[in-house]
Amino acid sequence: MITITSNIDGKQFSLLEVKDALEPLGFVMNGNWEYDHAYIDYKMGDNHGDQQYLRIPLKSLQGDLGSDNARIMIGTPFLLDHEFKNDVDEEGNIGSVSASFNQFKPPEDEDAPFPEEYIGKAKDIMSEAEAALANEDVI
Numbered sequence: 001m002i003t004i005t006s007n008i009d010g011k012q013f014s015l016l017e018v019k020d021a022l023e024p025l026g027f028v029m030n031g032n033w034e035y036d037h038a039y040i041d042y043k044m045g046d047n048h049g050d051q052q053y054l055r056i057p058l059k060s061l062q063g064d065l066g067s068d069n070a071r072i073m074i075g076t077p078f079l080l081d082h083e084f085k086n087d088v089d090e091e092g093n094i095g096s097v098s099a100s101f102n103q104f105k106p107p108e109d110e111d112a113p114f115p116e117e118y119i120g121k122a123k124d125i126m127s128e129a130e131a132a133l134a135n136e137d138v139i
Helices: 015-025 096-101 116-134
Strands: 012-014 037-047 050-062 071-074 078-084 107-109
Touching: 012 015, 015 037, 015 050, 015 071, 015 116, 037 116, 050 116, 078 116
Parallel strands: 078 107
Antiparallel strands: 012 071, 037 050, 050 071, 050 078
16 A cells, blocks of 8 residues: 555545545545445556555545535545456356355455556546545535
8 A cells, every 4th residue: 555645635525525526537436435434446457357546535524424415534545456366266166145145256465566657647646636626615
């Protein structure tokens, strides 16, 4: 994990303001949230099973993150590489019940080394995110 210094670290917004500012840039929240904290991600790459993200943590200050009206504080952005297993079950020994519950494999390494070629791009994307959020009302 590589942290990125940002002028939005510690700033407060509504969740809707963050989504409205960052989703047009390619950031997504998906199922990446709990009621009190979340991450909004920008997928940088998908190299041979690895997935690289620029991730911005969000912490709820008021309300739960199931509501766009929640007040949130932005944490320190960071770069993350999820290294996924590429192995195949050669014999195909998985039953239909197991397959219905185990559809997605977990990362083999949730904090794999981040590829150097994406670091500069991530900083550029973070600058765009800062500019987009500068247009929102900051508390």
